[in-house]
Amino acid sequence: MWKDVITLTDDKTRVVAKLTDEQFVKKEFTNDSLVNALQHLGASKFFLMEDAVTRFINCASERKGEAYEGIVVAEIRNANVEVILSENDMIASMVVTGAYGGRGLQSGEIIQSLADANVIKGINKAALKKVFVISNRLAGGEIFTQPVAQGKEAINGKDAKFLPLVEDINKRILAPQSAKGQDKIDMRDLGETITVSENDPLMRRQPATKGEPGFTVQGKIILPKPGVDVALVAGKGTRISPTNPNLLLASINGMPVFRNKTIDVENAICLNNVSVATGHVKFKGNVVITGDVEPGMIVRATGSVTVGGFIESADVQAQGNIEVGKGIIGHTATEGEEKSCTVKSGSTIKANYAQYAELQAGEDIYLTVHSMGNVIRCGKDLTVLDDQQKQGTLSGGTAKVGGKVVCLNLGVEGDTITLVEAFASFGRYKERIANHRDQYKQAQEGTMDAIRKELEFKKRPKAERSAEEELEINDRKEKANERLEKVKSSLDLLNEEFELALAANTVEAKNKVFTHVTVQFSDEKVVTKRVRGPSVFAFNQYEIQVSSKLEDEDVGV
Numbered sequence: 001m002w003k004d005v006i007t008l009t010d011d012k013t014r015v016v017a018k019l020t021d022e023q024f025v026k027k028e029f030t031n032d033s034l035v036n037a038l039q040h041l042g043a044s045k046f047f048l049m050e051d052a053v054t055r056f057i058n059c060a061s062e063r064k065g066e067a068y069e070g071i072v073v074a075e076i077r078n079a080n081v082e083v084i085l086s087e088n089d090m091i092a093s094m095v096v097t098g099a100y101g102g103r104g105l106q107s108g109e110i111i112q113s114l115a116d117a118n119v120i121k122g123i124n125k126a127a128l129k130k131v132f133v134i135s136n137r138l139a140g141g142e143i144f145t146q147p148v149a150q151g152k153e154a155i156n157g158k159d160a161k162f163l164p165l166v167e168d169i170n171k172r173i174l175a176p177q178s179a180k181g182q183d184k185i186d187m188r189d190l191g192e193t194i195t196v197s198e199n200d201p202l203m204r205r206q207p208a209t210k211g212e213p214g215f216t217v218q219g220k221i222i223l224p225k226p227g228v229d230v231a232l233v234a235g236k237g238t239r240i241s242p243t244n245p246n247l248l249l250a251s252i253n254g255m256p257v258f259r260n261k262t263i264d265v266e267n268a269i270c271l272n273n274v275s276v277a278t279g280h281v282k283f284k285g286n287v288v289i290t291g292d293v294e295p296g297m298i299v300r301a302t303g304s305v306t307v308g309g310f311i312e313s314a315d316v317q318a319q320g321n322i323e324v325g326k327g328i329i330g331h332t333a334t335e336g337e338e339k340s341c342t343v344k345s346g347s348t349i350k351a352n353y354a355q356y357a358e359l360q361a362g363e364d365i366y367l368t369v370h371s372m373g374n375v376i377r378c379g380k381d382l383t384v385l386d387d388q389q390k391q392g393t394l395s396g397g398t399a400k401v402g403g404k405v406v407c408l409n410l411g412v413e414g415d416t417i418t419l420v421e422a423f424a425s426f427g428r429y430k431e432r433i434a435n436h437r438d439q440y441k442q443a444q445e446g447t448m449d450a451i452r453k454e455l456e457f458k459k460r461p462k463a464e465r466s467a468e469e470e471l472e473i474n475d476r477k478e479k480a481n482e483r484l485e486k487v488k489s490s491l492d493l494l495n496e497e498f499e500l501a502l503a504a505n506t507v508e509a510k511n512k513v514f515t516h517v518t519v520q521f522s523d524e525k526v527v528t529k530r531v532r533g534p535s536v537f538a539f540n541q542y543e544i545q546v547s548s549k550l551e552d553e554d555v556g557v
Contacts, residue, residue: 002037018070046074047100078102083117089216092149098138105135157211157227237265324351411514423505
């Protein structure tokens with residue numbers, strides 16, 4: 001039995017198993033009897049060395065000398081600690097194992113464990129104290145983990161900011177002002193006209209910051225990503241302050257017009273309304289109308305046009321943007337008859353809605369509520385959708401769009417005929433690609449011609465060849481190869497651009513597509529014959545493909 005073979009060492013820290021009687025057999029050494037024997041010795045909390053126990057049993061059964069010499073099978077062990085690094089050395093944790101009959105951790109051992117793991121930064125003294133206290137309470141072999149140090153992430157720098165020092169006239173006109181000290185908004189109060197004088201401050205640049213470096217728990221420095229710095233650039237009618245490179249000043253009197261990261265000061269005319277009382281407006285600059293453009297009136301501007309109210313059965317054209325606070329309204333007309341309302345922009349058109357009007361934009365058209373019965377042409381994208389994607393119906397009329405079309409509902413109940421042509425620039429792309437291929441073919445012919453001349457030259461006897469002729473042939477061949485590479489690179493880039501445009505320029509309805517909607521790409525058309533859920537119409541150069549955003553939706557048109 002175990003109690004007859006195990007004894008404590010003189011220092012009371014270890015238990016030794018030693019065979020003294022040759023009559024012991026292997027089956028007498030059971031686990032239960034070992035536990036009882038350790039309790040009898042007062043060593044029940046000692047760490048039991050199972051490998052040593054097995055070795056003793058085997059040696060005893062085989063009557064080996066080691067069993068008679070004695071084998072340590074249990075011992076007192078103090079609590080121990082190991083430092084583990086995680087999250088790219090940003091966190092150091094102490095893993096404490098409870099003592100077996102021994103003591104808890106000492107402060108020196110805790111400090112040494114940090115030193116051994118090279119943890120020198122972000123150390124939490126309160127966490128170390130907790131480790132010290134808990135280590136004295138753990139049962140033998142019980143594990144306790146405590147984060148004790150944390151690194152600091154680098155704080156990336158901030159990009160340069162451009163802070164306007166004057167109000168944006170467009171935002172003022174398109175958003176009615178609230179009276180001071182009152183909660184109500186007067187829809188007729190659109191604020192005073194915003195003008196600036198020479199040397200007035202317009203914009204302040206806040207330079208980019210470098211950021212703050214961080215560190216790991218081992219003290220390794222983590223460099224921050226500096227912010228993107230952009231210089232302040234003077235716009236039309238403005239200049240950089242001679243005493244402060246981060247301050248933009250007006251150089252003339254006029255109206256501030258916000259551009260990308262700068263401000264222009266331009267000539268502008270501000271009117272309450274355009275009506276028979278004011279007459280037609282033709283102005284070299286920006287036109288700001290706080291109210292409406294009434295029926296029959298004409299507005300022309302070389303800059304932008306901002307209308308706070310409606311454009312109704314009028315003709316408004318601008319080289320810049322046209323923004324309308326409310327809507328663009330025309331009247332129903334018979335087929336073939338011109339629309340009573342025309343709005344044309346060299347850039348973008350924005351309005352809440354448009355109906356029975358002709359809209360033309362060099363770039364994008366944005367409508368938030370609906371487009372009804374309009375004739376639309378735009379060089380880039382047509383969007384009929386609000387920011388919350390709760391409104392936006394494109395129905396009736398025609399839309400020829402250079403890019404993509406996005407709306408909430410396409411068509412409307414009642415079988416209103418709607419025609420939408422997306423990626424209208426498809427034909428121009430194909431023409432450009434064909435032209436580039438012709439140029440590539442010509443470049444190939446030029447290269448082959450240069451090679452033929454080189455071969456003919458080399459067939460001639462050396463006596464009939466001149467160094468000048470050889471240089472000329474080599475120069476011609478080199479130039480032909482350069483042109484071939486240049487044309488090929490240009491063709492490859494154009495093909496890549498075309499493929500990307502083909503994938504991006506789709507017709508998307510985020511809610512429903514109704515019947516009698518014709519979707520066209522190039523010469524290909526599909527006409528919807530039933531109501532569909534959320535759908536995307538795409539073109540692969542050969543056919544129009546319709547995909548549904550609902551997994552169980554039938555993709556048939």
